Structure formats: C-alpha cells, structure tokens
Amino acid sequence: MKLMLAEPFKSLWAGRDPFAEVEGLKGEVYRELEARRTLRTEVDGHGYFVKIHRGIGWGEIFKNLLTAKLPVLGAGQEWKAIERLQEVGVPTMTAVAYGEKGSNPADQHSFIVTEELAPTVSLEDFSIDWVKHPPEPKLKRALIAEVARMTGMMHRAGVNHRDCYICHFLLHTDKPVTCDDLKLSVIDLHRAQARPTITRRWRNKDLAALYFSALEIGLTRRDKLRFLKGYFQQPLRQILVEEAGLLAWLEGKANKLYERKQRYGDAL
Numbered sequence: 001m002k003l004m005l006a007e008p009f010k011s012l013w014a015g016r017d018p019f020a021e022v023e024g025l026k027g028e029v030y031r032e033l034e035a036r037r038t039l040r041t042e043v044d045g046h047g048y049f050v051k052i053h054r055g056i057g058w059g060e061i062f063k064n065l066l067t068a069k070l071p072v073l074g075a076g077q078e079w080k081a082i083e084r085l086q087e088v089g090v091p092t093m094t095a096v097a098y099g100e101k102g103s104n105p106a107d108q109h110s111f112i113v114t115e116e117l118a119p120t121v122s123l124e125d126f127s128i129d130w131v132k133h134p135p136e137p138k139l140k141r142a143l144i145a146e147v148a149r150m151t152g153m154m155h156r157a158g159v160n161h162r163d164c165y166i167c168h169f170l171l172h173t174d175k176p177v178t179c180d181d182l183k184l185s186v187i188d189l190h191r192a193q194a195r196p197t198i199t200r201r202w203r204n205k206d207l208a209a210l211y212f213s214a215l216e217i218g219l220t221r222r223d224k225l226r227f228l229k230g231y232f233q234q235p236l237r238q239i240l241v242e243e244a245g246l247l248a249w250l251e252g253k254a255n256k257l258y259e260r261k262q263r264y265g266d267a268l
Contacts, residue, residue, distance in 0.1 A: 019099055047115075075110040088153055142180075150186060151210065157194075
C-alpha cells in the first residue's frame with residue numbers, strides 16, 4: 001500500500017481508513033465512469049479536486065492493449081507526473097493526498113486529491129474569440145512562448161501528457177494578465193507517463209494534439225514557427241531542416257483529428 005496525506009486531509013482522516021473516507025467525499029461530480037470518479041469538494045472553504053480510480057478489470061486492460069491503447073490503471077500515473085514536473089519547475093497541480101492499494105492492476109483502488117487552481121481560465125476558453133477579436137499581439141506571443149517553454153520542459157523531463165490540449169493549460173487570473181506578467185499551469189495528468197526519456201512517438205502525439213486543439217483560434221504561420229522555436233530551443237532554420245518530417249506529419253495528423261471531431265464531436 002502507498003499513502004501520502006498532507007493537510008488538511010492528514011488531520012481530517014487521522015485514525016480513519018483514507019480509502020473509505022475519500023469515497024465518502026461530497027461535491028460536484030465532473031466525471032463518473034465505472035472505473036473512475038472525478039469531483040470537486042471543499043474543506044474549510046478551500047477547493048480540491050478528487051480522482052478516485054477503481055480496478056478496470058482484465059477484460060478492459062486486454063481490450064486497450066489489443067487496440068494499441070495504454071490503459072489508465074490508477075492514480076499513480078498522475079502522482080508520478082506531478083512529482084516529475086514539480087522537480088523540473090513546470091507549473092502544475094499540488095497533490096495533498098494520494099493512496100494506492102492492491103498489487104493486482106485489474107482491481108487496484110487508488111485516489112489522488114489536488115488543490116484547486118483558482119481563479120483560472122483554460123487557454124481554450126481564453127482564446128475562444130480570438131478569430132473575431134484578436135488579442136493584443138504581445139500577449140499572444142507571450143502565451144505561445146510560455147506554452148512552448150512548458151511543453152518543451154515537460155518532454156525533456158520525460159513526461160508525455162497524452163491529452164496535451166490547450167484546454168489543459170490554465171491561465172491564472174488572480175491579477176491582470178499581461179505579456180510581462182502571466183502564469184500558466186498544466187493539469188489533468190491522469191493519463192500521463194513519466195519515463196527517464198520521452199520517446200519520439202509520444203512526443204509527436206502530444207505535439208499533434210496541441211496543434212489540433214489550436215486549429216480554430218486564428219494562429220498564423222508565424223505564430224506556429226514561434227512555438228517551434230520556443231519548444232525546440234534551436235535556430236528556426238535548423239528546426240525546419242532537421243524536423244521537416246515531423247512538421248509534415250503534424251499537419252496531417254492534426255487535420256485528421258479535426259476531421260474526426262467534425263464527424264463525431266468531442267468523442268475523439
């Protein structure tokens with residue numbers, strides 16, 4: 001069994017079974033699946049997000065593997081990703097409780113509780129009207145540079161997100177957002193993987209997802225090149241030569257994702 005409790009849950013659950021206590025937490029449910037529950041709860045006026053994972057069964061595990069998908073087996077993936085990102089200085093969530101019991105991945109019970117990041121707005125919502133109402137150019141450049149910096153740091157730290165969309169970058173709004181003073185945090189890491197070194201395949205999948213999620217916000221070719229320069233931290237001419245194959249693949253992959261979204265909506 002693995003268990004980490006920080007305040008307020010260290011005191012709140014003292015002498016109790018944390019796996020039973022977490023199941024009893026009340027709040028707004030954001031997602032309810034057979035094997036995973038996500039909700040927002042409050043303790044002493046402070047908000048927390050709770051993710052509870054229950055065993056998905058061997059049938060679901062084999063089904064995922066047969067379709068070349070990696071199943072989410074528990075909260076441990078998010079816990080490890082948060083730890084790694086914090087180690088290298090990528091702004092993300094703060095975990096205040098984590099537990100995992102059961103060695104059988106098919107019926108493992110685990111949970112993670114993170115502090116709510118508020119007030120914030122997702123980068124998707126912040127940019128939703130950019131086509132009709134373009135942002136101040138310096139602010140747009142600053143946001144692109146920060147997303148590129150964070151994504152590059154995440155990948156160089158061996159973490160691939162697997163849901164690397166602009167909706168999972170939160171912009172902090174506790175003070176006016178300016179090009180000289182802004183903060184983003186990356187969230188929703190329950191599918192993330194943390195390795196010593198990220199593979200090119202998973203790096204490219206993250207970049208394609210990010211590109212796809214930004215297709216409708218009015219980015220120019222120059223904006224995209226600016227992202228690449230910030231992400232790779234190399235001269236642009238060198239990137240265009242060395243990563244020509246990647247850039248062509250990204251364009252095609254993002255367009256395929258977009259076409260699929262047009263057919264099936266958000267059920268990607």
